[in-house]
Amino acid sequence: MSIAIIDPACPALISEHPAQVPPTAAVIFGATGDLTHRKIVPAFYHLAKNGLLPDDFAIIGFARRPKSDDEFRKDLGDALRQFSHTKPVDEEVWKKLSSHIYYFQGELDDPEAYKRLAEKLKTLPESAKIGENYLFYLATSPEYFGQAAQNLAAAGLASKADGTRRRLIVEKPFGSDLKSAQELNRTLQAAFAEKDIFRIDHYLGKETVQNLIYFRFANSIYEPLWNHLYIDHVQITVAEQVGVESRGGYYEHAGAARDMLQNHLFQLFTLTAMEAPASLDAESIRDEKVKVLRSIPTPSLSFLQKNVVRAQYGGGYINNKPIPSYRQEEKVAHDSLTETFVAARFEIDNWRWHGVPFYLRTGKALATQFTEINIVFKRPPSVLFAASSEDRLRRNTLRIRIQPNEGISIKFNAKVPGKAESEAVDMAFLYRSGFDHYLPEAYERLIVDALIGESTLFTRSDEVEQAWRLVDSIKSAWAQQGARDLPLYACGSMGPVESDQLLEKDGRFWIRPKEMAS
Ligand SMILES: NC(=O)c1ccc[n+]([C@@H]2O[C@H](COP(=O)([O-])OP(=O)(O)OC[C@H]3O[C@@H](n4cnc5c(N)ncnc54)[C@H](OP(=O)(O)O)[C@@H]3O)[C@@H](O)[C@H]2O)c1
Structure with a gap:
């Protein structure tokens, strides 16, 4: 081992001041x-x-x-x-x-x-x-x-x-x-x-999550569009293919809302939605993230009934392997009401995001394992292409993939060669092929930051509390509903039909995982 100055490239640090890990x-x-x-x-x-x-x-x-x-x-x-x-x-x-x-x-x-x-x-x-x-x-x-x-x-x-x-x-x-x-x-x-x-929150240690700050604020092409004038809606998905496995005892008391929504999903949400911080220091960034959560009023019971979906996996197959229903898992009650899936529609009540829904979802035993943020832009006017487009033009979508195959891609409409038609195509950047740098694991970055006293990638007390304020309101609404509205979904699906309906009633749809394969 040797004493080293942390090179901003390895691991890639946001911190402005390279620091030495002290003995x-x-x-x-x-x-x-x-x-x-x-x-x-x-x-x-x-x-x-x-x-x-x-x-x-x-x-x-x-x-x-x-x-x-x-x-x-x-x-x-x-x-x-x-x-x-x-x-x-x-x-x-x-x-x-x-x-x-x-x-x-x-x-x-x-x-x-x-x-x-x-x-x-x-x-x-x-x-x-x-x-x-x-x-x-x-x-x-x-x-x-x-x-x-x-x-x-x-x-x-x-x-x-x-x-x-x-x-x-x-x-x-x-x-x-x-x-x-x-x-x-x-x-x-x-x-x-x-x-x-x-x-x-180990999600904050992921390079691709930190890259959100660079992507948004170190470029001039997207930030001017990053608001209600150009963005139709935002989708954030943290999908897990595994069931609860041996963690049934813990999960029974947690459920998807406490286990994933309160932390990982809200971290991705706030980094996507926050205003530009005054500097890259820990307090400035965390101030902006907390402001996002504070701009979401505590949802009422009727809002939650319309805008939040919970469900539980009911067994099935993933990669040809049988998966039991959640209630048959070890240390899980046979009549458990714990949700293994949650999808929610939030709106941020501020000038930037007025009227833009953020759809968040997470679940276990789903078709595929991925974490992704999709920024879906407003549909362009189609009048020029009405004669040639069977349907209206596709919306541009900016896809930020956190894992696996970390990268960013933009879907845009292009002319099909030899035809007077348009088709949506992808322009993609893959993190691993874009840089030949070592890509550190989240825990490496987080431990080194704690060693040098750099707090940006850790959650501040008020941030944690604001996130709990929202999750508590959801959990207490569910407690009042009891067993009502707890649909089952098949393992290996992308959740219950109610999750699709959450977007369909707004004229939207979840971007399908198969479209996201690299
Ligand atoms: N595992 C993961 O991938 C993961 C991921 C994210 C977060 N976490 C979090 O990390 C924490 C640890 O999780 P884990 O999965 O590593 O748990 P674990 O495998 O159950 O390990 C618990 C550890 O605590 C020790 N311990 C338990 N009771 C103790 C006592 N009374 N006095 C002293 N030591 C005691 C155990 O050692 P002895 O039995 O030898 O005492 C063992 O080393 C949890 O908060 C969990 O939520 C874990």
């Missing part, structure tokens, strides 16, 4: 868990491989089960070889990084464990250079988030006024409704300064 001890709570193995440790490995970690860096894994440092390193090495997005793993880099990894056995609800942790942090071989600069990563079940922050504070490990860096990364979900999110915000803010709290 730090990163403590991962939940270190024997799935997220640590799949995402967090592979992210640290890639940061080390790209020269972004300093020599004086240590990782301490905190969990309950007994383990030696060597056993822990071996487990993480095995997981890295399985989950790394670049293969083969550079064993030299891993050997060096893993020599700075330690295991600490403790219970999250035991204040004494944090005191022992504080002692351990002072006696690491790297401690002399690290001083007391710590990053705590709460990769645990959410019920422990508040308690862990309180225990860190009681052990003298939380934010300090002396310039020592004490930072806290908090995984999702952040609360389960507005009230619990407010309580959690209060608890975390009693221990850590807001600038030191990094609430993860």
Whole structure:
């Protein structure tokens, strides 16, 4: 490992000021868990491989089960070889990084464990250079988030006024409704300064999501059209092909609205709809995102009945593989009313977007896995081509694909060669062929940002609360409806017919996934 200045190209950073990752001890709570193995440790490995970690860096894994440092390193090495997005793993880099990894056995609800942790942090071989600069990563079940922050504070490990860096990364979900999110915000803010709290939404770590800011504000061709005068409507889809698999226990209490709409979909929504920020600093960008949410009045019950669709998968086949119905999944009630699909129509009550619907949808066990934003422009007048066009001219559509095959394409009307007819064609940019740069995984970018104290790609407390305000109103409307209006959809479809009708009644349709294949 070597000390490095973060090159704006690798990973591509929005931050205006390149910064050095300081010598730090990163403590991962939940270190024997799935997220640590799949995402967090592979992210640290890639940061080390790209020269972004300093020599004086240590990782301490905190969990309950007994383990030696060597056993822990071996487990993480095995997981890295399985989950790394670049293969083969550079064993030299891993050997060096893993020599700075330690295991600490403790219970999250035991204040004494944090005191022992504080002692351990002072006696690491790297401690002399690290001083007391710590990053705590709460990769645990959410019920422990508040308690862990309180225990860190009681052990003298939380934010300090002396310039020592004490930072806290908090995984999702952040609360389960507005009230619990407010309580959690209060608890975390009693221990850590807001600038030191990094609430993860890994969608914000994706390069293509960050590119939305460049695409909109670093070009002059689209921003003048980015309003109600030219845009007919916007569609945002986060479609998952997998069902709930082993996560039924968690999902029963979450559902699609809490699990996906409150965070990932609203992040894409606000970045698409926000005004230009005064600068690229964290507060300016987050101020604009929050303004979007604040410009959506809390929907009434009758609005929700007309504009929000929920549904549950009822079994079927995906890629010829049988998928059970949601109610037959492990740890799911046989009469569960939890939605695995949600589609909603929102309007932003401001000058830019007056009268422009934003249709958001997400679901599990769908036909295909993709995340995409479609900006659909108003239909051009067809009078010139009326004689030759069987139908009216197609609307121009700007498609921003977040995953997979990240890229941007524009659909426009062109003349069919040899005929006096028009046909809609695609002009496409694919991220991977447009740049030969290394494309970092979301967690790499987010961890490095937390290490340097850059908050832009993390969710601020008021943003989380505004998103919960909207999701709470939806959930409480559904609670009042009980079992009414919970249609089933076939696995491998794109959701219930009610979702199509949501757009059809406005004379629109969902852009079909098969049109989006690269
Ligand atoms: N997995 C993912 O892909 C994913 C994606 C997005 C967000 N997340 C979020 O990340 C967090 C962790 O998820 P996960 O899937 O990694 O969970 P997990 O596999 O169940 O791991 C939980 C971890 O917490 C530890 N733990 C549990 N109770 C403890 C206690 N009382 N004291 C000390 N350690 C304790 C467990 O270790 P021991 O059993 O050894 O104690 C284990 O290391 C959750 O908030 C989840 O929502 C996960």
